[in-house]
Amino acid sequence: MVVILLGPPGVGKGTQAVRLADSVGWEHVSTGDLLRAARRDGTELGQKAQGYMDAGELVPDALILDLVRDHLKGVAPEAGIIFDGFPRTTAQAEKLDGVLQGTRRRVDRVVVFEASDDELVKRLAGRRSCPQCGAVFNVHFTPPENEGKCDRCGAALVHRDDDQPDTVLRRLVVYREQTAPLIEWYGHSDAKVVPVSAEAGVDEVQRSFRKAVGR
Numbered sequence: 001m002v003v004i005l006l007g008p009p010g011v012g013k014g015t016q017a018v019r020l021a022d023s024v025g026w027e028h029v030s031t032g033d034l035l036r037a038a039r040r041d042g043t044e045l046g047q048k049a050q051g052y053m054d055a056g057e058l059v060p061d062a063l064i065l066d067l068v069r070d071h072l073k074g075v076a077p078e079a080g081i082i083f084d085g086f087p088r089t090t091a092q093a094e095k096l097d098g099v100l101q102g103t104r105r106r107v108d109r110v111v112v113f114e115a116s117d118d119e120l121v122k123r124l125a126g127r128r129s130c131p132q133c134g135a136v137f138n139v140h141f142t143p144p145e146n147e148g149k150c151d152r153c154g155a156a157l158v159h160r161d162d163d164q165p166d167t168v169l170r171r172l173v174v175y176r177e178q179t180a181p182l183i184e185w186y187g188h189s190d191a192k193v194v195p196v197s198a199e200a201g202v203d204e205v206q207r208s209f210r211k212a213v214g215r
């Protein structure tokens with residue numbers, strides 16, 4: 001099964017994808033996480049991506065596709081995959097179809113998470129991320145046990161640079177202009193497109209997500 005998880009910044013894609021992937025043994029592929037790892041490692045790609053990410057703009061398609069192709073080389077051909085935050089443009093979606101065909105797979109389900117702008121802004125303002133292990137917390141909804149420290153690895157939590165208010169607003173515009181058109185694009189494909197309200201708490205959204213992918 002190949003699932004694409006679409007939705008605006010802060011809607012909970014990463015939170016839900018990690019939970020589902022852990023419980024059913026699928027591969028979670030987040031281009032945001034891969035880019036942040038490349039930046040942390042100081043790779044050439046990470047350096048090229050930095051300016052775009054900090055400005056809330058999309059990283060160029062060619063860089064993203066190299067990153068995804070490279071990552072998929074390490075994924076077993078029979079593994080289920082949840083793509084989180086990828087594709088984000090129709091050019092990326094077209095290329096993904098080609099890459100999947102090479103492994104005799106196709107996109108089966110496109111799940112679209114939806115929430116109000118007020119909720120997204122609140123979630124992003126309260127998000128705290130672990131720069132070491134990638135765990136995500138929220139000072140309003142899911143605070144860490146020890147303030148400012150990662151429950152999983154103990155590292156100091158950070159407020160992502162692109163979670164500053166101006167950048168959040170730009171990311172919302174970029175989502176609407178460049179990524180939301182993919183919902184219609186996939187509507188013309190063989191994949192089933194399933195909208196899911198992500199406004200409720202984490203457990204309830206997880207139940208709706210699992211239903212949307214038949215798990």
Ligand code: AP5
Pocket residue numbers: 007008009010011012013014015016031032033035052053054056057058059060064084085086087088092123124126127128136137138139141142162171198199200201202203205
């Ligand atoms: P990326 O990291 O993908 O950012 P995003 O899509 O904007 O998504 P976020 O990570 O901000 O949010 P999320 O939906 O995963 O929410 P989360 O679960 O963390 O991309 C970052 C940048 O990289 C992009 O701007 C771009 O520059 C570049 N990039 C990445 N992929 C690219 C691509 N394919 N092409 C080009 N450029 C690309 O939750 C948010 C907060 O809410 C957390 O604090 C969480 O604890 C909390 N929360 C989650 N669910 C709930 C709930 N149900 N109730 C209450 N709180 C909740």
